Amino acid sequence: MHTNTTVTYNRGVYDFGKPVLRVSDPVLIKQILVKDFHKFRNRIAKPSTSPVLSVTMASARDGQWKRIRAIASPAFTSAKLKHMYPLVNECCRDFLAALHRHVSTSGRIEVELKHLMSDYTIDVIASVAFATKTNPYSDPNNPFITKAKAMLSKNPMQILLIRILPTFAIKSRLWKAMVSDLSSNVMFFIEIVRRLMSERKKSDYRRRRLCGRRCDVWTSRERRRRRTDEGVDELMAEKRALSGVEENKFNENEILAQCYVFFNAGFETTATALSYCTYELAVNPHIQDQLVAETREAFSENTTDIDYETLCRLPLLDAVVSETLRKYPPLINFGREAMDDVVLTRDSDGSMFKIEKGMNVSIPVYALHHDPDYYPDPFAFKPDRFLAQNGRNIKPYTYLPFGAGPRNCIGTRFALLVIKLALVKILKQFRFYAVPDTDIPVIFNVGVGVNQLNAKRLVVGVEKR
Numbered sequence: 001m002h003t004n005t006t007v008t009y010n011r012g013v014y015d016f017g018k019p020v021l022r023v024s025d026p027v028l029i030k031q032i033l034v035k036d037f038h039k040f041r042n043r044i045a046k047p048s049t050s051p052v053l054s055v056t057m058a059s060a061r062d063g064q065w066k067r068i069r070a071i072a073s074p075a076f077t078s079a080k081l082k083h084m085y086p087l088v089n090e091c092c093r094d095f096l097a098a099l100h101r102h103v104s105t106s107g108r109i110e111v112e113l114k115h116l117m118s119d120y121t122i123d124v125i126a127s128v129a130f131a132t133k134t135n136p137y138s139d140p141n142n143p144f145i146t147k148a149k150a151m152l153s154k155n156p157m158q159i160l161l162i163r164i165l166p167t168f169a170i171k172s173r174l175w176k177a178m179v180s181d182l183s184s185n186v187m188f189f190i191e192i193v194r195r196l197m198s199e200r201k202k203s204d205y206r207r208r209r210l211c212g213r214r215c216d217v218w219t220s221r222e223r224r225r226r227r228t229d230e231g232v233d234e235l236m237a238e239k240r241a242l243s244g245v246e247e248n249k250f251n252e253n254e255i256l257a258q259c260y261v262f263f264n265a266g267f268e269t270t271a272t273a274l275s276y277c278t279y280e281l282a283v284n285p286h287i288q289d290q291l292v293a294e295t296r297e298a299f300s301e302n303t304t305d306i307d308y309e310t311l312c313r314l315p316l317l318d319a320v321v322s323e324t325l326r327k328y329p330p331l332i333n334f335g336r337e338a339m340d341d342v343v344l345t346r347d348s349d350g351s352m353f354k355i356e357k358g359m360n361v362s363i364p365v366y367a368l369h370h371d372p373d374y375y376p377d378p379f380a381f382k383p384d385r386f387l388a389q390n391g392r393n394i395k396p397y398t399y400l401p402f403g404a405g406p407r408n409c410i411g412t413r414f415a416l417l418v419i420k421l422a423l424v425k426i427l428k429q430f431r432f433y434a435v436p437d438t439d440i441p442v443i444f445n446v447g448v449g450v451n452q453l454n455a456k457r458l459v460v461g462v463e464k465r
């Protein structure tokens with residue numbers, strides 16, 4: 001193994017009892033995620049706390065993953081997202097009404113953004129994935145909300161221990177004791193979906209949702225349209241990765257698992273992104289003003305609403321969200337397991353790196369996003385980096401908030417819709433600003449949390465416009 005450069009990989013770490021090699025050279029990252037996808041098709045294996053969890057899209061492996069991903073993917077096409085738009089809009093409406101109630105007494109309040117935004121994203125994902133309304137504002141003690149928030153405030157020490165314990169300890173009683181509260185939260189959500197599914201069967205109730213039993217198989221034309229922003233290598237890798245799946249139905253366990261994973265993978269990441277974005281707008285009022293000007297023009301005068309196509313086309317909105325995801329990627333790294341011996345080759349100098357079968361590799365997203373060679377002045381919030389005229393300055397495979405390749409985040413577009421719609425609607429009616437309790441810059445709890453940023457607090461002021 002070549003070890004002469006920090007550009008190619010920085011340090012190794014231990015994760016779930018096994019060593020992990022960190023690869024940070026963009027060319028090698030592309031090789032792992034795209035060109036040699038078949039050799040790195042699986043995520044790093046984690047000990048499962050429930051049989052249902054082993055069939056979630058995120059943890060499934062090999063042919064099972066391929067089947068699950070191919071069946072679920074049609075639920076995330078543009079056409080399907082457009083169909084879900086009214087549901088997300090409904091959640092935005094409830095969110096704004098609650099914010100108006102909070103602000104109404106004094107005209108302004110201080111808010112902890114992490115709590116505020118997670119109420120909204122829990123409500124969205126519960127509506128769309130679980131086909132249920134949670135009413136987080138009028139019923140904050142609803143078990144759905146309290147359990148979801150308990151998942152948010154996990155004990156970082158516990159998570160850290162779970163991830164660094166050696167393999168033999170993972171089978172021990174200590175391990176089982178440590179994961180028992182995590183497992184009970186998981187079981188809670190799985191039981192809710194089970195109950196909803198049985199109620200739905202009885203009432204034949206249908207709703208636009210992410211987790212249906214049957215999905216139409218993707219046509220290749222649709223797949224091409226979906227990813228026109230990506231190059232030939234990416235399209236070919238995805239085509240190869242999902243080819244040959246005939247079946248188009250989930251069994252009951254698989255539906256439970258996908259509902260759970262969409263909730264688990266979706267609500268916290270989306271709430272985090274929305275929180276940091278609002279924080280940056282509060283501490284950069286000139287950017288907030290520019291964004292308000294852009295979005296104001298986009299609202300139709302007749303309906304005071306914004307349609308899906310217009311929302312997707314706003315350049316500054318897109319740049320602000322992209323810069324937020326660069327500066328504060330909700331997942332600061334993600335990994336893959338080598339399913340074969342692989343030789344990674346760096347084009348620039350021809351140096352070769354052997355990765356042995358069974359070895360885990362990790363992509364350090366946060367480090368890439370803060371490398372001054374790729375993003376000058378990396379700790380500054382500069383949405384301009386992502387405006388069309390500057391797009392070519394961004395080197396491929398240095399911007400990875402949603403991962404890349406056939407196993408990238410399936411919820412990317414949905415998350416962007418949820419974030420952008422909330423932002424334009426809130427900013428139309430409210431102004432965010434820094435208060436004495438606003439930490440500038442954000443203070444992070446360090447050394448724990450492992451793959452997520454953990455801000456000590458994100459407090460800002462909010463008032464009606």
Ligand code: HEM
Nearest residue numbers: 057058262265266269270273402403404407408409411415
């Ligand atoms: C801002 C919000 C979000 C961010 C930053 C984010 C980020 C990520 C990242 C980095 C990965 C790993 C990608 C890779 O390995 O290449 C991932 C995977 C995944 N995400 Fe997201 N995500 C977000 C929202 C969502 C939402 C809303 C959903 C579902 C509705 C979702 C569902 C998933 C699933 C199921 C996977 C596993 C995909 C697979 O293994 O095939 N995510 N996400």
